[in-house]
Amino acid sequence: MNKSDKLRLAEKFKTDKRLWLYAIAVIVVALLIALPRIVSPYLCSVVFLMFIYIAYAEAWNIMTGFTGYINFGFSVFAGIGGYASAILIIDHGIWWPVGWLLGGVFASIGALILGSFMLRLRGSYFAIGMLCLLLAAPVLATTEYLIPLTHGGYGFQFVQPVSDLTMYYSAFFISAATVFVAYKIITSSFGAKLLAIREDEEGAGSIGINTTKEKISAFAISGFFAGLAASVFFAFQNYIDPSSAFSAWYNSLPIIMVLLGGIGTLWGPVVGAVIMTFVEEFFWSVLPETYFMACGAVIVLLVLLLPGGIITWFKSRGILPRTRAI
């Protein structure tokens, strides 16, 4: 396919299919809103998880997909957010929406502080550094200095402040907000600057991009949504302790989802999260013992067979237009 064909395809897509897209989007949203009245609570809880995963994956993508800095310490921010909201809501009686929001804010502040020195590291150094931070976090949370705040290894056992239905809509709203913000970023010049850092950080500096500031901003935004989604997730799970808050599993999940869908694309994380939610449910019910093993194998196969992810594959085949908005 030559270039003019591609351009024409993109134009055609814009005019013909845009209406269709809007129609489908409206139907999907309406369906998701009505879902709790239609299907069983179990299925609802699966869709709830899906929303959380979408927010997790997109948050991870805002950092790693856009700037190219591999964040192996995603759970650090999810954990900070979860703990902050649990402490505020349970121990200090803060109204739950404010508590959740503050969970996001604290995670964001954490990202700001950690980012301001971790982001001086490049490439492998940053990746290893974040992994170390993740492994240190649960130990730090159980040290005697933090036990008054975190309740040590015991954690919090009753976190859920509201009904499952409220949780469902909150998660829906949060995932939509995360994707919307990612959209705003990637179609703005801020997003272009982030991509420039991913492509060539030194070159980006030479055209006036303050790479440190932009990276830290992306990190803080990513941290905010990670913390916000985690607040709701831990409320739903109804307990939080060091090993669940900083779990290695929820750390790798966004990586798998983003790789599956397409790293650095807007909708890739969403696609990956939707697929992984149902794959996870299926695997849990069929082979709970080999589940994690299977996930490791999936990561390996994805890197070897489909390194760009689904969305990127579609884009390179010309099935989807190559715009940042997809």
Next chain:
Amino acid sequence: MMISVDRDEEGRLKDGKNVLEVQNVTKEFGSLVALNNVSIWIEEGKITGLIGPNGAGKTTLFNVITGQFRADKGKVFFRGKDITKLKPYQIARRGIGRTWQVIRIFPNMTVLENLMTAANLRERNAGEKALELLELAGLVAEKDSYAGELSTGQQKFLELVRILMFDADVMLLDEVAAGINPTEQLAALELIHNLCDQKGKTFFIVEHDMDVIMGHCDKVICLNFGEKIAEGTPKEVQNNEKVIRVYFGA
């Protein structure tokens, strides 16, 4: 050539009319002296050429000016202000743009996005400005292509206008005419002249092609083994004994 009265004995413009001044800069890499006590000054609105054999320190000099390397000794002034210790992005924002010997556009981003990376966040009409610049570079039709898919010549134009996106006044171009076809070379030189004459932009260019240097520069500086060996009008430099010895081994 007329020499105006407001110059000091070294030929330096007085009253801060030199937009860029490099004073006694030394840069060493281990035991290798890449730049040895080099002083140069660039006049505003002129095209200055920088020549010298491979390894003479031309790119190192660019890197010191734009903050990629920090000078071991000496200082760099831009519009009379010391910029020696600023970071590359700060120097770029003051108004010094550069291109690289090996093209450094962002290949996996579209042409338009490449320009947007250099946009000021607070600028409202960044999109329109980018389109104007693409027109200048003859790249409007390619605005949504990935930059990596462009020809070498187009990539050089893109790299050049990307500097204009953040309103750089001084442009350091590293081998702008290398590796592109003659038609594109002419177009590039015409663009440089237009920017120089109409918008008062200052150019400092590294070039191997002597025709380009002799035909288009107002002033030429020659480096060899990290030292400045000649400076003056193209004619003067062309007839300079040291330069002849370096280039022809005579």
Next chain:
Amino acid sequence: MELLIIALVEGILLGSVYGLGAMGLSLIFGIMRIINLVHGEFLMLGAFTCFWLWFLLGMNPIGATFVAMLVIAALAAFLYKVAIFRVVGKFPLLSRVLTFGLAIFLWNFSEFAFGSTFRSVNYPTGSIGFLGSYLSVNKIICFVVALIIAGVLFASLKWTRIGKALRAASQNPRVALISGINIHRIRLLSYAMGGALAGIAGGLIAIQWAIYPSIGQILILKCFAMVALGGLGSLPGALLGGVFLGIAESVGTMYWGATIAGVIAPLTVIAVFIFRPQGLWGVVERVD
């Protein structure tokens, strides 16, 4: 004071074993410029190989350690041939995520196959009195084995043809390529050697400690710390880093308890990366 000396000696004994594992990580990084995130699982599998050989076949644990070396070297070579070679020298994200995925796979494979119970090799060699305390002979034997292996490795890197080729490739892969060294074989060899070192270190760990499948996660962290201290890509640095970390942990445990000692490794990594990225002794290495 006597307690401190005991902690120091324990640290040196422990650190030499750690250091072997870290040297493997550093070797792989030096030659392939990838961070081998499966390294912790190599160590864990080395430990389990040693354990099962002792447990099922009644082998001498030291002998089993050498078998573990061969087994893990073969595993590493297999992984390289099947997967790793495809991502070496490509976009760095790929190698990081690939080795990360392999680590998750091998870790959970062990959880599935061996269960998550703690196991240990029973290798009674007694202990000797030392400053009013006791040092187990196990640890001393492991220390000697580690030193011998390190010595053999350094000697072969220094004097054999293949060792010289490895060092050349480590200093500059591109130069090595044009000077007629077969870079693919060098990479395969270095990856297998990295695996071999991890296999030995794992076996020696099984002789001293209780082992369990998720120990790989803890061990790789320690390896990072040692490699960071010694400078990425430097082998003597990794060994010294191992001794340094061993001392820090054993002294740390003595004064502050095991919990705090557990964060010494990760915090060391971060501090060293930020303040002295070239390591305590190493030369400046450019990454990516």
